[in-house]
Amino acid sequence: MPRFRIFLSSNGIVFSNGSKNVIADPAGSGSEIVPDVILISHAHTDHVSGLSDIYRPGIPVIMSPETYRLIRLNGYKLRSSDIILLSPGENIILNGIEFLARHAGHVIGSLMFEIDFGNIRIGYTGDFNFESSVIMRRADILDCDFLVIDATYGTPKYSFPPRRILYRLIRKKLREARDEGYVVSLHGYALGKAQELTRLAWEFLGGSISVEKKVGIYNRIFEESSGIVLGPYTIGGLGDSFIRDISSPQAPRSKRFIFTGWAATRKFDNAIAFPLSAHSGFLTLVDFVERIDPQGVIVAYGFTSFFSKYLRRELDIPSYPIPLIPRELEFNPIKTADRRLNKNHFY
Numbered sequence: 025m026p027r028f029r030i031f032l033s034s035n036g037i038v039f040s041n042g043s044k045n046v047i048a049d050p051a052g053s054g055s056e057i058v059p060d061v062i063l064i065s066h067a068h069t070d071h072v073s074g075l076s077d078i079y080r081p082g083i084p085v086i087m088s089p090e091t092y093r094l095i096r097l098n099g100y101k102l103r104s105s106d107i108i109l110l111s112p113g114e115n116i117i118l119n120g121i122e123f124l125a126r127h128a129g130h131v132i133g134s135l136m137f138e139i140d141f142g143n144i145r146i147g148y149t150g151d152f153n154f155e156s157s158v159i160m161r162r163a164d165i166l167d168c169d170f171l172v173i174d175a176t177y178g179t180p181k182y183s184f185p186p187r188r189i190l191y192r193l194i195r196k197k198l199r200e201a202r203d204e205g206y207v208v209s210l211h212g213y214a215l216g217k218a219q220e221l222t223r224l225a226w227e228f229l230g231g232s233i234s235v236e237k238k239v240g241i242y243n244r245i246f247e248e249s250s251g252i253v254l255g256p257y258t259i260g261g262l263g264d265s266f267i268r269d270i271s272s273p274q275a276p277r278s279k280r281f282i283f284t285g286w287a288a289t290r291k292f293d294n295a296i297a298f299p300l301s302a303h304s305g306f307l308t309l310v311d312f313v314e315r316i317d318p319q320g321v322i323v324a325y326g327f328t329s330f331f332s333k334y335l336r337r338e339l340d341i342p343s344y345p346i347p348l349i350p351r352e353l354e355f356n357p358i359k360t361a362d363r364r365l366n367k368n369h370f371y
């Protein structure tokens with residue numbers, strides 16, 4: 025039986041069947057592995073910053089059209105014949121390996137992948153959100169034998185309230201601030217959260233909305249690619265609500281609101297913070313894994329050891345943190361064949 029390995033190199037996650045190497049989300053540098061295919065799940069820096077280090081002309085790079093647009097803005101250059109753009113539901117076969125793109129629900133253009141090596145089908149989530157928001161539907165379920173998952177918030181202290189409830193709390197606090205005569209300054213990551221915040225400001229407050237320049241660029245790309253309007257807003261200028269990056273200074277004489285999953289455990293000075301995240305919270309992560317019910321789970325980001333231990337202990341699913349050295353995957357070919365026969369059993 026061919027050997028199959030998944031591990032974390034110094035330049036991204038490696039899927040290797042012995043003769044072919046696929047690298048997902050190149051970040052970092054120094055790896056000597058020459059990939060046959062590169063996957064980019066989305067345009068956040070920690071998933072793409074190592075691309076220039078590992079890419080050589082002739083290596084196909086798979087990503088969504090939106091991610092390509094975003095990384096091009098950041099100056100990444102690829103030979104046009106190497107660029108393979110997939111939207112959710114689209115697939116391509118390269119070197120005998122099938123890559124199927126799935127919707128990740130994280131930020132503009134974010135993808136998950138099902139990678140079929142013939143004898144085994146791997147699901148790779150990248151960053152994902154298995155909960156819908158006002159601007160994006162939740163991540164797709166993956167059909168796979170083994171799951172490689174992001175667990176940024178993989179401990180129970182990051183069990184966020186459902187978005188429906190959070191939205192209600194946010195609406196109340198925003199309206200209170202407005203009724204007290206404040207201008208509000210809403211802060212979240214410019215790529216991802218800020219698009220949701222623009223839409224929430226429109227729905228909850230109306231009035232004039234001013235977004236900072238980088239938020240405006242991402243908002244426009246989001247609107248053009250999704251067809252979803254985020255609201256009437258201006259880039260720069262004055263407003264009743266300001267939408268800014270999490271690290272940008274707040275608008276003058278405003279009340280500051282911060283939106284990040286870390287708000288579940290951290291206090292922020294002079295700000296009202298909500299655990300509104302573009303990642304799945306703990307319970308949502310567990311729900312996602314349970315619905316897929318894979319043969320095994322490799323936890324690749326975040327609380328890797330806690331989350332893998334939890335899956336082993338509570339769900340009896342073999343699971344471990346992604347290893348730094350190649351480790352052979354143990355899988356059951358009978359179960360693999362069974363999954364193929366009953367492909368849609370979980371929908």
Ligand SMILES: [Zn+2]
Pocket residue numbers: 066068130131151
């Ligand atoms: Zn991300």
